[in-house]
Every structure is written in C-alpha cells, then in structure tokens.
Amino acid sequence: MSQLLGIPPQALFGQLLLGLINGSFYALLSLGLAVIFGMLNVVNMAHGALYMVGAFVAWLLLTYAGVGYWGALILAPLVVGLVGLALERTLLRRLYKVDHLYGLLLTFGLALIFEGAFRHHYGVSGQPYPIPDLLKGGTNLGFMYLPTYRGWVVAASLLVCLGTWFAIERTKLGAYLRAATENPTLVQAFGINVPVMVSLTYGFGVALAGLAGVLAAPIYQVSPMMGSNLIIVVFAVVVIGGMGSILGAIVTGLGLGLLEGLTKVFYPEASNIVVFVIMAVVLMVKPAGLFGRER
Amino acid sequence: MPEGMRATTARTGTAMLDIADLHGFYGESHVLHGVDIAVRQGEVVTLLGRNGAGKTSTMRAIMGIMGKRTGSIRFQGQELIGMAPHKIPRLGIGYVPEERGIFSSLSVDENLALPPVVKEGGMTVPQIHALFPNLKGRGATQGTRLSGGEQQMLAIGRILRTGAGLILLDEPTEGLAPVIIEQIGVAVRALKQRGFTILLVEQNFRFAATIADRHYVMEEGHVVDMIPNDQLHANMDKLHTYLGV
Numbered sequence: 001m002s003q004l005l006g007i008p009p010q011a012l013f014g015q016l017l018l019g020l021i022n023g024s025f026y027a028l029l030s031l032g033l034a035v036i037f038g039m040l041n042v043v044n045m046a047h048g049a050l051y052m053v054g055a056f057v058a059w060l061l062l063t064y065a066g067v068g069y070w071g072a073l074i075l076a077p078l079v080v081g082l083v084g085l086a087l088e089r090t091l092l093r094r095l096y097k098v099d100h101l102y103g104l105l106l107t108f109g110l111a112l113i114f115e116g117a118f119r120h121h122y123g124v125s126g127q128p129y130p131i132p133d134l135l136k137g138g139t140n141l142g143f144m145y146l147p148t149y150r151g152w153v154v155a156a157s158l159l160v161c162l163g164t165w166f167a168i169e170r171t172k173l174g175a176y177l178r179a180a181t182e183n184p185t186l187v188q189a190f191g192i193n194v195p196v197m198v199s200l201t202y203g204f205g206v207a208l209a210g211l212a213g214v215l216a217a218p219i220y221q222v223s224p225m226m227g228s229n230l231i232i233v234v235f236a237v238v239v240i241g242g243m244g245s246i247l248g249a250i251v252t253g254l255g256l257g258l259l260e261g262l263t264k265v266f267y268p269e270a271s272n273i274v275v276f277v278i279m280a281v282v283l284m285v286k287p288a289g290l291f292g293r294e295r
Numbered sequence: 296m297p298e299g300m301r302a303t304t305a306r307t308g309t310a311m312l313d314i315a316d317l318h319g320f321y322g323e324s325h326v327l328h329g330v331d332i333a334v335r336q337g338e339v340v341t342l343l344g345r346n347g348a349g350k351t352s353t354m355r356a357i358m359g360i361m362g363k364r365t366g367s368i369r370f371q372g373q374e375l376i377g378m379a380p381h382k383i384p385r386l387g388i389g390y391v392p393e394e395r396g397i398f399s400s401l402s403v404d405e406n407l408a409l410p411p412v413v414k415e416g417g418m419t420v421p422q423i424h425a426l427f428p429n430l431k432g433r434g435a436t437q438g439t440r441l442s443g444g445e446q447q448m449l450a451i452g453r454i455l456r457t458g459a460g461l462i463l464l465d466e467p468t469e470g471l472a473p474v475i476i477e478q479i480g481v482a483v484r485a486l487k488q489r490g491f492t493i494l495l496v497e498q499n500f501r502f503a504a505t506i507a508d509r510h511y512v513m514e515e516g517h518v519v520d521m522i523p524n525d526q527l528h529a530n531m532d533k534l535h536t537y538l539g540v
Contacts, residue, residue, distance in 0.1 A: 191384035
C-alpha cells in the first residue's frame, strides 16, 4: 500500500497532522472567543494579538529572564490574562450597553496597537523559539513520522479544550457562567458578583489565547503578525461553530483544521479558501452556526 | 399618600422591610413616584394594581436592579439604596421574577442549586420536593422544558434553598391554570406557616385574598391605599375601581 487514492500515505498523514495542529490552535482560540462572546457580547478582535503577546512573553522570558518553556507555559497565559483583566476593567466595561460593533472596533484598535508596538520594537522578522529538550525528536509510527512536540501540542490543546468544556458544562462555577450568559441581571439578584465574573471570564478567555501563543512559539516563529494571520480563520471557525457555543468552537476548530489539511492533499489551490466556502454554506443553511442556538 | 397611612407605616417601626418615599427611574423615565410600604416579619403583603402601576418596578428597586433610585429602602434596619446589587440578596432577600427566570442552558437540578445559600436554615432539596412534588425526578430535564406551572415552582423552590427570610414573588399565578394556581397557593400558605415573610405582586386579587394579610394598592408609581385582608370584602367596590375589573 504505497499509494492511497493516488497519494503517498506519508503526504496524506503529514498534511492531516499539520491540519490537526492548525485545528488545535483554531480550537483553543475559538474556544476563548466563544466564552468571551457568550458572556460579554464582545467580538474580541484583539484575540489574535493577545495570542501573539503570549508567544512574545514566552520568548522574552527565555531571552531576558532565562525562564524556559515550562515556566512560560504557566507565566505567559497568566500575564496575558492580567492584561485582559486590565483591558476589561478600564475599557471594555464601558461598552456593554452599546452596540456590539463598538466592542469590535475597540478590540480591533487594541489589536493594531499591540501589533504595532511589537513590530516597532522587534521588527517583522520572526524570532526563533527552541523546542524544549523533553519534547525534541519524534517517533516513526510506520505510516508516518510524528514529531514529539507536534503530538504534545495536539494533546495539550485537546486536554485544555475538554477541561474548559467540563468546567463550563459540568461544574457549579460553569452553571453560574451559563446562567449569567443568559440573564446576568437575575444572577446578580441571586447574590453573584456578575461584574467580577465578567472580568474573570475575559481574563480566562484571553489567557487561553496566551497559552496557544506559547504552544505555537516553537512551531511557528514568534512574530508580531502571527496573530493577525490566524485570527481571520478563527473567526470563520467561530461563525461556523455558532457564536458562543463552547462545544461548537472545539469540534469545528479541529474539524476545519483537518479539512484544510485534506484539501492541501487533494486540491491544494483551494486550501486557503475552503474554510470560508464552508462558512458561506453554513450561513446559508444554518445562520446560527452548526452548534449555535437561534437567539 | 393619606396622612393616616403614613401613621400606620410609622407605627410599624420594627418593620422587616420599610420603603419610604421611593422614586425609581429607567433611564430618563420616572416610574416610581414616592412609594411607601412596610412589611413586618412573617407577614404576607400584596401589591395590587393595574399593569404599569409600578409593582414590578418596586420589586426591582428593592433588588437594586433598576436604574436610579432615591428615597429609602430599609431591610432589617439596613439601607439598600446605594448598596451593590449582588449584596442585597446576601442579606436574606429572595427574588422570584415575573418571567420566572428559569435558565434554558441549565438542568432543573442546576437551576435549583444555582442561587447561593445566603443564610442558615434554608429548606433542603427533599423539603422543596415535598412542597412541589412535580419537581421530583425531573432533575436532568432542561429547565425551560418544564411546564409554566412547574417553572414557577422551580423559581420559588430555588429561592427557598437559600435561607432568605423575605421573598419577593412577582405574579406567581400569571398565565397558569386554576388547578396549578391552587397548588401555588397551598405552597405559599405553607411558606407563611414556616415563618417566611412574603411580598407578593398580584393582578389576581381573588388569589391574593386567600393568602395575604394586607394589600397595598398602587397607581401611577405610588401607593394609593392599604387594605387589611379582613376588610377586603367591605372595600370590594373601591378595589374594583382601582383595578378596573
């Protein structure tokens, strides 16, 4: 079996793995967007920039403080989360009573500022970030070669996504979150401090982006524009999955990553647009998205 | 408000809930115009009045979930105006909103467990199930898949868990079948016997008459009359005029 539908299996599985990796990042990022949109009604255009900040924090920690990958895996999401908290408390909070569009514009502006600032200081060429020693090398699975780090990224992303899903759908804290997404006033009238919950939700959502940034650093280079390259596809993922749907974000993220990979094998010319074609079709057939609920 | 009623309010200096000259606003619109209400511990008091008289707004003002409020709302001596909205229920006030507020993304059990316990001595889940047998065995059902009456029971039941001593019930009988209304009535009377203090908004004064100690009548954002339940029959004509029924 050296050929599969006229494609060497190495190429097929290679692209599928690449698709799975991309899908992991789509899932992590669209998950954060979904959580934020559900609770804050903000289309967080700064998400890609904060993903980039996460990667840069990891690189800065390594370059200037000697803190390695594992430390950065904890610290960078924390830093990004705190940045998010500050943004929510000082800026986003003022926009909840006005149209969605203002939140989108504000966060888009923030994205430009973050990207501009990093481009100014570090230039557009990417900074390399080494793979941690523990995750170097790879395994020959027979039908393909699996680099350890890439396997780790897929596993870690899946774990974080499922953990987040569990926390939101199956715990008391998650019940507060779901209830406050539906009717924040009533949840407040039960004695929950909803504004603090909203801040923490935004902080958590962008911390996920920061975490994705650290995971991405050794695969893609750490560059100021890495977020804006990714975020447009991620928004398409969120729309396809259904705005605000947690499970939708995870499943669609991974699924579309794989589909992109497959397209690269069978019809490479379409690989850049396949996600958007699917988005158009889904919007025509099911405007609320695959997992979304009509509002 | 007539002078005599002011005096009544003043005499109940030990009221659990004491609302004086309450004004309330939604944005620019001024909806409450000097509401005066006093509720003593253990009483069931209704707010009667036509649509738009300010009954629901009074409840929302107590919970701190309306725009601007002025005047005074004292609960067990503590002033609620100016207090952060999430702290008000923590004093022991439970709110059952008019639209019931059952969460569709939560199961029946999750809805029941949602409001945090704020005081000791709240009812246990088996006790709540005994009061509302319809909720038993429905725990995994999506909250909004219950019938209207069951949702009302769930909305009341989840507040009983919290240990709140004062319960604000906004139109619990609205849109329900007579047999369900009867069931809610039995439950509210049981709550009264357990010592709960209840402020009840009702359009259906026949229902109100079966459970309340006193009735406040509201018109155009303030209280225009107070009728003790034992004088309700003597005041029927007046009440018909107030409510336009």
